[in-house]
Amino acid sequence: MTHIVGYIAIVGWANAGKSTLLNSLIEQKVSIVSPKPQTTRDSIIGIWSTDDCQMVFVDTPGWLKPKNVLGEYMQKSIDRAVVGVDCIMLVIDGHDGIKERDIQLIYKYANRDIPLVVVISKTDITQPERLMPELARLNGIEGIAEIFCVSAKRNKNIDVLKEHLKKYLKEGPPYYPEDEVTNKSLRFLVCEQIREKMMLVLDNEVPHGIGVMLNKMEYDEDKMIWIIDANIIAEKQSHKPIILGKNGQMLKEISIRARASIEKLLQSRVYLELWVKVKPDWRNNQYLVTEIGYDKKDLD
Ligand SMILES: Nc1nc2c(ncn2[C@@H]2O[C@H](COP(=O)(O)OP(=O)(O)OP(=O)(O)O)[C@@H](O)[C@H]2O)c(=O)[nH]1
Ligand SMILES: [Mg+2]
Numbered sequence: 578m579t580h581i582v583g584y585i586a587i588v589g590w591a592n593a594g595k596s597t598l599l600n601s602l603i604e605q606k607v608s609i610v611s612p613k614p615q616t617t618r619d620s621i622i623g624i625w626s627t628d629d630c631q632m633v634f635v636d637t638p639g640w641l642k643p644k645n646v647l648g649e650y651m652q653k654s655i656d657r658a659v660v661g662v663d664c665i666m667l668v669i670d671g672h673d674g675i676k677e678r679d680i681q682l683i684y685k686y687a688n689r690d691i692p693l694v695v696v697i698s699k700t701d702i703t704q705p706e707r708l709m710p711e712l713a714r715l716n717g718i719e720g721i722a723e724i725f726c727v728s729a730k731r732n733k734n735i736d737v738l739k740e741h742l743k744k745y746l747k748e749g750p751p752y753y754p755e756d757e758v759t760n761k762s763l764r765f766l767v768c769e770q771i772r773e774k775m776m777l778v779l780d781n782e783v784p785h786g787i788g789v790m791l792n793k794m795e796y797d798e799d800k801m802i803w804i805i806d807a808n809i810i811a812e813k814q815s816h817k818p819i820i821l822g823k824n825g826q827m828l829k830e831i832s833i834r835a836r837a838s839i840e841k842l843l844q845s846r847v848y849l850e851l852w853v854k855v856k857p858d859w860r861n862n863q864y865l866v867t868e869i870g871y872d873k874k875d876l877d
Contacts, residue, residue, distance in 0.1 A: 581630040583663035583746030591615050591639025593668040594698035594729055599623045599636040601729040607759040608636045609769045611776035618651055620658040622760040624753050631751040647860040650871050664745040666694045671703040675711040687720025692745045694723050701728040764791055770838040774831045783819050786812035788869035802846040809853045812860055820853050
C-alpha cells in the first residue's frame, strides 16, 4: 500500500518553540526543550507514522549568530537540514510578536521551490488582537504557502496543521519502520536528557558551555536496571563549582531530574552517576567538539 510520505524541516530563530512543536507533532518527546535560547544543537528527526502516512520532521538548532566552532556547527546543521525536504516550516514566536528578523528569515526561505509554511507558535500566551496587524503584514509576502497559528504546549491546532501538511508530501513507501520515532541513538537521547536538566537549572553562560559524554551505558539483566555513567564537560574551571553547587547539591538536583527523564525514556529503572570534568574552551576546539559527539562532517 502506498503512503503519503515526506520530509518537513522545522526552522526559526532560537527559542521560537521548534522542539516543542516537533514533540507535539509526533506525540513523543525526542527533542529537548528549555526556556534558554540555543537548546537544540544538532538537527534531530521525529517520525510520525500512521497506516497511510509518514511525516519525517527535522528539528534544527535555532538561528543565532555563531560565536564559536560549536555555533558554526549548529548553523551548518540548519543548512543541511533544509536540503531535499518537501516542505519548510518556519516557526515564529507569537508571544514575542513578528519581528523584522522573522521577516528576514521568511525572505530567506521563500521562493526556493520548496513550499514554505509559516507557523506562529505560543498562541496560548499571545493576544490575538496584537497579532492580527502583524499577520496582515505577512499576507503581502510572496512565497508563503500557508500560515498557521498553534500552541504546541497545549496541542492546539496541531492536528489541523498536520492534515494540511499532507498536501506538500508525495506518494511512496515509508522511509522508516512504523515504530521508529527518531534517527538518534538511545545514547544520544540519554545525553540530551542530562543536558536539558542543566539548561533548566543552571543560569547565564554555564549551561551553554556544557557537553555530555557517556562513559558507560549497560543494562544489568539480573538487577533489571540500566547503569549509566556520564561526564559533564564544562568549558571553564570556574564553572565546575557552580555545577557541583554547595555540598554537591546542584549536581544532585541535576542527577535526580535527569534520572527521572531517562527512566521515562528507557521505560526502566536507572542508576545514574555523573562526573564534572573541565575541558577549557572546548566549544572553540574542533577536536574536542567532535570528541564530545558532534558529527565531524558538519565541521568541514
Ligand atoms: N506557552 C507556551 N510556551 C511554549 C510553547 N512552545 C514552546 N514554548 C516554550 O518556549 C521555550 C522554548 O521552547 P523550545 O521548544 O525549546 O524552542 P526552540 O525553538 O526549540 O529553541 P532552540 O532549540 O533554543 O532554538 C520553552 O520554555 C518552551 O516551554 C507554546 O506553545 N506555548
Ligand atoms: Mg530546540
